[in-house]
Amino acid sequence: MGDEGLAQERGPDGVDARLAARLAARLAELRVERGWSLEELARRTGVSRSTLSRLERGEISPTAALLGRLCAAYERTMSRLLAEVETDPPHVVRAGEQAVWRDEASGFVRRSVSPPHPGLRGEVIEGLLTPGADISYDGPPVPGLEQHIWVLEGALEVGANGHTYRLGEGDCLRFRLWGRSRFRCTGAEPVRYAVMVVLP
Missing domain, CATH: 1.10.260.40 (lambda repressor-like DNA-binding domains)
Structure with a gap:
């Protein structure tokens, strides 16, 4: 392996x-x-x-x-x-306290925008990819996961369920994910986007 x-x-x-x-x-x-x-x-x-x-x-x-x-x-x-892994999930999480994940090797930054709560079904995530960054996932954590991807700045290519979508600033893509997915920054500047996730 x-x-x-x-x-x-x-x-x-x-x-x-x-x-x-x-x-x-x-x-x-x-x-x-x-x-x-x-x-x-x-x-x-x-x-x-x-x-x-x-x-x-x-x-x-x-x-x-x-x-x-x-x-x-x-x-x-x-x-x-x-x-x-958080204790006592809050109702409000301030910008400076939101959990940020950085994967320097791939040029991906992920911010958990929604206040953390393990029992709720929806959440908002902010993603940032540097130019040329390309991330693939073998499959969703939960089959049939609903995602809304809203591009805030830049250009993003999304692959999901065998289809490829090219999104620009302001564009929003919605799908339920059953298979592999891929996110790629296609512009000369970083792409920043929001992902709204809803568990089935």
């Missing part, structure tokens, strides 16, 4: 330092709750046992691609997983 680009040594970037240890612990809990060994989780995600072990011990920070694979295995959106 090749893990190139799937994990990064713990550093100043990646998951906010306040969440990193709790995220590692929660990932370990989810595996144990299901009665899965590291070998079983490796089989389900295509990620090596050694990488998963280091991740659960907090020695490395997962990239967006790796976290996407784990969320799919545990049937959770990324925001729900991050909400589960």
